[in-house]
Amino acid sequence: MLIGVPRESKDLEFRVSVTPGGVREYVSHGHQVLVQTAAGDGSGFSDAEYQAAGAEIIPDAAAVFARAEMIVKVKEPTPSEYQLLKSGQILFTYLHLAADEPLTMTLIEKHIQAIAYETVQLENGVLPLLTPMSEVAGRMSVQVGAHQLEKASGGSGTLLGGIPGVPGANVVVIGGGVVGTNSALIALGMGANVTVIDKSLDRLRQLDATLHGRFHTLAANAENVASSLQTADLLIGAVLVPGAKAPKVVSEDMVAAMRAGSVIVDVAIDQGGCIATARPTTHSNPTYVVHGVVHYCVTNMPGAVPRTSTIGLSNATQHYGLLIADHGVPAAIQLDPALAKGVNVLNGHVTYPAVAEAFGLSSISVGDAIMEQAA
Numbered sequence: 001m002l003i004g005v006p007r008e009s010k011d012l013e014f015r016v017s018v019t020p021g022g023v024r025e026y027v028s029h030g031h032q033v034l035v036q037t038a039a040g041d042g043s044g045f046s047d048a049e050y051q052a053a054g055a056e057i058i059p060d061a062a063a064v065f066a067r068a069e070m071i072v073k074v075k076e077p078t079p080s081e082y083q084l085l086k087s088g089q090i091l092f093t094y095l096h097l098a099a100d101e102p103l104t105m106t107l108i109e110k111h112i113q114a115i116a117y118e119t120v121q122l123e124n125g126v127l128p129l130l131t132p133m134s135e136v137a138g139r140m141s142v143q144v145g146a147h148q149l150e151k152a153s154g155g156s157g158t159l160l161g162g163i164p165g166v167p168g169a170n171v172v173v174i175g176g177g178v179v180g181t182n183s184a185l186i187a188l189g190m191g192a193n194v195t196v197i198d199k200s201l202d203r204l205r206q207l208d209a210t211l212h213g214r215f216h217t218l219a220a221n222a223e224n225v226a227s228s229l230q231t232a233d234l235l236i237g238a239v240l241v242p243g244a245k246a247p248k249v250v251s252e253d254m255v256a257a258m259r260a261g262s263v264i265v266d267v268a269i270d271q272g273g274c275i276a277t278a279r280p281t282t283h284s285n286p287t288y289v290v291h292g293v294v295h296y297c298v299t300n301m302p303g304a305v306p307r308t309s310t311i312g313l314s315n316a317t318q319h320y321g322l323l324i325a326d327h328g329v330p331a332a333i334q335l336d337p338a339l340a341k342g343v344n345v346l347n348g349h350v351t352y353p354a355v356a357e358a359f360g361l362s363s364i365s366v367g368d369a370i371m372e373q374a375a
Contacts, residue, residue: 001031001325004068006061007039008075010299012283014042014306015074017093018321019314020053027054031325034058034068043310065089072321074313075300082106090329092321094118094133097344098245098358099272107345113329117313118270119243119352120320120342127242128338129320131178132312134267136302138182138238141265142171142190144296145234148263148287154294156261158233161191168192168214172228174249174274175238176203179267181211183236188213195228226254233259237266239274243344244354246271252291260292269297330370340366347373 003026005018016039018026023033035055037047047057058064065071065084073093077085079102085091087110095116097104107114117129127134142160149155149169162168171187173180176198187194188211196211198204199220208217218224229235229250235258239246246268255264255277266278273279277290281297283304288295302309320339323332333340343351346369350356356363364372 001328002067002069003031003033003321003325004058004064004071005033005035005039005055006064006071006073006081007036008073008303009061009078009081010075010303013075013300013303015303015310015313016040016043016045016306017072017074017313017317019043019310020045020049020055022314022318022321023050023053023055025318025322026325029322029326032056034064036061036064040310043306045310070321070325072317074303074310076100076103077106085110085112087111088113090324091115092117092317092324094270095344096270097352097355098243099270101359104345104350104355104359104361108348108350111348112345113343113347114345115324115329115339115342116243116344116352117317117342119344120338121242122338129313129316129342132316133302133309134178134240135182136305136309136312137267138179139186140301140305141179141183141236141238141267142186142192142234144301145171145236145263145265146190148265148294148296149233149261151261154261154287154289155263156233156259158261160187160234169233170231171195171234171236172197172232173236173238174198174220174225175240175268176200176207176217177238177240179240180236180238181207183238183267184211184215187234188215192234197225197228220249225250226257229254229258231259233262235262235264235275237264237268237274237278239268240271241354243352244271245358246274248274248276250275252276255293256291258291258293261294262292263294263296265296267301270299273297330373333366343369346370
């Protein structure tokens, strides 16, 4: 298969989807890999390293898209890339379609075989391709929040960990999954007072047994969320419904009741955000203020630490990318059922129900879409 690795086009997105080591794996399986020039520069991988691994260096994205049978990216295509997609092409990347109707309609119209990293799911519920970036985003959310709490950044001037005689900041994490757990871990390590709110009491019990220090848990309900935010210095939104638009757990009234200079980091913004006042921002212009509260809602947070993120992502995606390249989409999902849940659009149909529901579309099963494609 001819595999294309374009340079990412999202604002200050320095990750790359495949490392030179990954290229070497594809080549060893008999595939050709096209890498856009400078695609790996932001992550510290040179064109020369890709060439040494067996890649062909291509000068521009248009040529990569035009020749490749499968496009492997990090982030969803931006509008400038929509026209580059060609009918029947395989697209393997983060998509977050439930929050992006224009991209969804483009993938349908162009009959793209669209496989989303974030919805590939194992039988035990684990999301293996989302997990490494959730770990990065969770850990980053605290260091970002700590920086935004500084007065020069518009915050209240509160040191996250405090000092002897002065208490640390109050950090509230909504969602006890991978993002929330990693947020809590770092916040506790920095000396903050941490409260995790989640709807699963079993999950709260697990966290209570493993996280120690200034750590508290609350069951998720409107009263608990509202009361905890009144004293919060830093709120981290870490709610995830796989493949679906994030529910608005925090209302605008709750935000208005927060103290001036407090900070919100909505990690769920890729899926629309779980804070009512959240809207997507970029690394170039990451924050804005609503009701005196600083909001940080960058949709590609892990792109700020591309070396770590690229290697972590490539470690996770390589197996599935090779499976698709070796066998094609229909056979690959038969060999690994987890991959079937990653298929969001196929043969002009939405195959992931939560995406269809977000836009009032109908959906069909992956199996039916494959049968139609074969007919």
